[in-house]
Amino acid sequence: MSAHSVTSSSGSPLHAIMAEFPNPAVVSHAAEKIRDLGYSKWDVYSPFPIHGIDEAMGLKPSRVSFFAGAGAITGITIALLMQWWMSAVDYPMVIGGKPYFAWEQYLPVTFELAVLMTSISAIVGMLALNGLPRLYHPMAKKDRFLRVGDDRFIIAIEAADPKFNADDIRKLLADLGGEHIDEVEE
Amino acid sequence: MSSIHPDQAEALGLVGKRGPGAERDPETIDGTITDDPTRRVPLVLGNRDFHSVTETICGWVENKTPNWWFPAFAVSNVLAIVGTVMILFLIVTGVGVWGLNNPVSWGWAIVNFVWWVGIGHAGTLISAILCLLKQNWRTSINRFAEAMTIFAVICAGTFPGIHVGRVWFAWFLFPIPNYNWIWPNFRSPLLWDVFAVGTYFTVSLLFWYMGMIPDLATLRDRAIARFNQKVTFGPMWAPHPLPAFVKKLTTVSIPANKIASYFYGVLALGWRFSSRHWWNYEKAYILLAGVATPLVLSVHSVVSFDFAVSIIPGWHTTIFPPYFVAGAIFSGFAMVLTLLIPARALYPGMKDFVTARTIENMCKIITLTGSMVGFAYIMEFFIAWYGANPYEAEAFMIRAFGPYWWAYWIMMFCNVLSPQVFWFKWCRTNIVFIFIISIVVNIGMWFERFVIVTTLSADFVTSSWGYYAPTWVDILTFVGSLGIFMTLFLLFCRFLPMLAISEVKNVMPQADPHHPMYHKDGHHNGDHHHASDRSEGGH
16 A cells, blocks of 8 residues: 555554545545546545536446346345245145245245345345455544534545655645645555 | 526525515425426525534534433333334233234234335335425425335334244244245235345435435534534533532543444444535435335335235225325325424524425325325215125225224224315415324324224134224234334434535525626636537536
8 A cells, every 4th residue: 555655744554534524525536637637546425425426436337236146136035045945855745735946926925035135145245345344444533534424525545546746635635626625644 | 608597597596585484485385386487496594604504404413402302212211122022922921912813814913014004105206206206395205204104114124023923933934944845925015025025125224324424524523623622411400500529520521522423423324525426426426316206116015915806895906005005105205204203393593495385385195195095985986886806895895884984083083184274275374283194194194094904803704803902012012113113214303414504505596606606796707618628518
């Protein structure tokens, strides 16, 4: 991470440079500029998902769908195999004159397990892709960052970014309308 | 951005028009009731900014417990304890303490189970189906309704669990390897029910929790900001003022904010409002809404199979699944209104989020689903005659004119007639009246299940007919389940964010980065067009 080993003004390793923006319009506009300048390790923090911020930041389509799809297939497979093995192989018993593997009657359980596995894997996948749960993050040290869940919009460009240059970034964030530009120590 | 979208201009205009005088307008109530379908009414009133939304919703959790809460919690707790004692009494004695007989081997337990599961349908309907239909008014009630769903399903799940008689064998419901080398019968609707209700509970809980993660993070950050402020409980029992040394002895200071920051911090999983996270989060949310939509429709269908797949006259009908689902949504919305209307009156500022329009929309859904239920009742009767099956016809005649005629006509009055009042504007804008109707609907839906279950009392052979009446244990168990429900609900109101803070903010006009209010001065316009021709092309 600290290939450049960037340090803050006090000499400790630097995580990022952050700036506060007054509203979603300004922060989206700033995000578009930062995207166009080719930065890769940076983030926009906002109290709610800003409409169109994915475009403004140049985010790729979310991969949560793959987790959900894998969950659905797993659920269907487990359900059908389980019912087939339990009702037709391990404990075959004629009930209501139906075949041992009466697949029509196995559909409700198959559907329910597919929904269950899809939901669990979508949420687990979402958390995994986001690197959560996480006990600590350098941004959490900043008092101003505690207001991001309320009404603040913050952009932080990380020191790990290959194009990182503290002076350029300070100037860039100020030009884009950023206020309270500050260093975030690791 | 020279042209302003008419929707945005309309929303902006309406927000601007609102003032203190608009509170008691007989026509528009709080400014949100309009007969003009081209007008888009604001979803959040009171000219609020993001900060005031956070302050109000978090305030319900962070401020001093309101005075009404303690007596309400005490009463709910007493009822919950009564219910728990009744369940223990049942377990140590046996199901004979209930009024069950032969032929009525399913009594209040199954009535209560179906009633509670039905109530539990509103939450996921509001969060999933209304989400897919982009009904933004749902954002102010979805958290509330989802919580209600989870607590209702907890109450529902209790009844089949204790109905098995030997509760210690309840694990036979699940396909667990056992020493008898037997497996459950996957061709039985009763087993489908285990999977349907189990899945519904798990998915509803996950959906509710995932929706709450950002709001829990907001509460965490606010608790951290007040980290070192202690909360002091003064002497509540003694007359004031007290001598200083007594005061010192009886005053308790606890680091409440420190505890809260850990409590919400653990639950928030380290959420930090990153847009990269929001992007995955929204995808997961919409996927969950997508799979929860057929789930909502499937759960009560499967519950109805418990009846419809049997060969009892009056149960063995194909109309059961759709009619159970409509009834479930009907009763669920009624229960949401029963809880929401008092909460809206008791919590300061809640009326700005749960507007008269939101309540009106819910009334319309009640009328729609109530009409479906009414249609199903009449169609059932018609088919009983038209189908020319004497047992079916007799079952329905006994329902309407037999020993349980009173239950049938209570059901018809509460479920068929009462929801039709919402065709009148006065009825769906008068809060007290809506509250009364919501309770009437809850009663009616309970009687619907009672009418269906007591069909058992008239068996095929007249010699095996038997009248079913509940015992005091049946009644107190049901009352106890209401107590368990209310206890959980009051705890939710006290400790968790009752409204979805981030979702409410997201439907406010300020949240839209392309809103004309941000482009009035023309300062950003040129830059904006230049930098974002990619995103502009998508519009």
